[in-house]
Amino acid sequence: MLQEGLMGSLHYFSPEPPKSGAHRRDSRGSRWARIAVPGMVMAIVAVAAIVALVAGSVLVSKAAIAPSPTPSPTPTPTASSSAVATPTPSPTPTAIPVPTAPPGPPTPAPPSQLSGYVWPLVNARVTLPFGPSSYGDFMVNGQLFHDGVDMATKCGDNVMAAHDGVVLTAGRDYADFMGWLGDLTLYKNHFARLALKEDLPVVIVIDDGDGYRSIYAHERSDVKVKVGQHVKAGQVIGYEGATGNATGCHVHFGLYSPLETATFANLPIYMKVDHLPATETARIDPLLVLPYRNDVTEMQTLRPADAAAWAAAHPSASPAAHSSASH
DSSP, rough: HHHHHHHHHHHOOOOOOOTTTTTHHHHHHHHHHHHHHHHHHHHHHHHHHHHHHHHHHHHHHHHHHHOOOOOOOOOOOHHHTTOOOOOOOOOOOOOOOOOOOOOOOOOOOOOGGOOOOOOTTTTOEEESSSEEEOOOOOOOOOOOOOOEEEEEEEEOOEEOOSSSOOOOOOOEGGGTTTTTEEEEEEHHHHHHHHHHHHHOOOOOOOEESOOOEEEEOOOOOOOOOTTTTTEOOEEEEEEBOOTTTOSBBEEEEEEEEETOOOEEEOOOOHHHSSSOOOOEOOOOOGGGGEEEEEEOOOHHHOHHHHHHHHHHHHOOOOOOOOOOOOO
């Protein structure tokens, strides 16, 4: 475009060819015109180019000198008054495990949870109840204490298992199953001689399968069971006797759990003469688990709820309770 414009301008100022007869003058003038006009044009073009170059240099210099514009900081967005702030969820607390105490040793079931017991003697009289007594062979809370229930009918009557179980011992070698707490070596050595051994009662001990052991002492020597035998409640296991220098035929019936930690204290005389340990495992009152009988005074006192139920079921009956405090 620039080249076409310049050529057009030259063509526009070019004079027409000279006419004849005026060649010298016209020639001089034409030659002048041809030289002067293009020279002026070229000069103008040159000046314009120089001006353009100078202007470009100035612009470039200004651009180089001018500082770069500092970018405006990005505005921090502000929450609109109508916007709802999203709550920050609270961290879920980590559950801290609470240390648990190691389980303690097992404990015996309370008498109220025991069941399935029957009386070892049918219609027996209680001749010496469980508890404090001047006839007791142990000490509890500073008092002489009888550790079982003595019951009697007549010599030779059937003695029955009070509960289902397994026979642990039946005879005069019963010491290991009576709940003694201590070394029995001296005791066993002392009674190793046959003459002394005959002074011991015949005793049957049965594991009742509920955590307790039942004891039947003073049996006649011709017992009906042997060690390891399974028996049922009410099954005949022996006969009522007076072995062990008892004052009369009866059954000393005791109940204890090997899990029990309470103890009864032995009398010093038996520790010295018979070389028995100082303590035995504490017993429970057998009258708490045997079938209720309203004619047994001790049961009326021990089990008032059963006594009230019996009275309600027998409104016209008069109590005929009896008990004896002799062997």
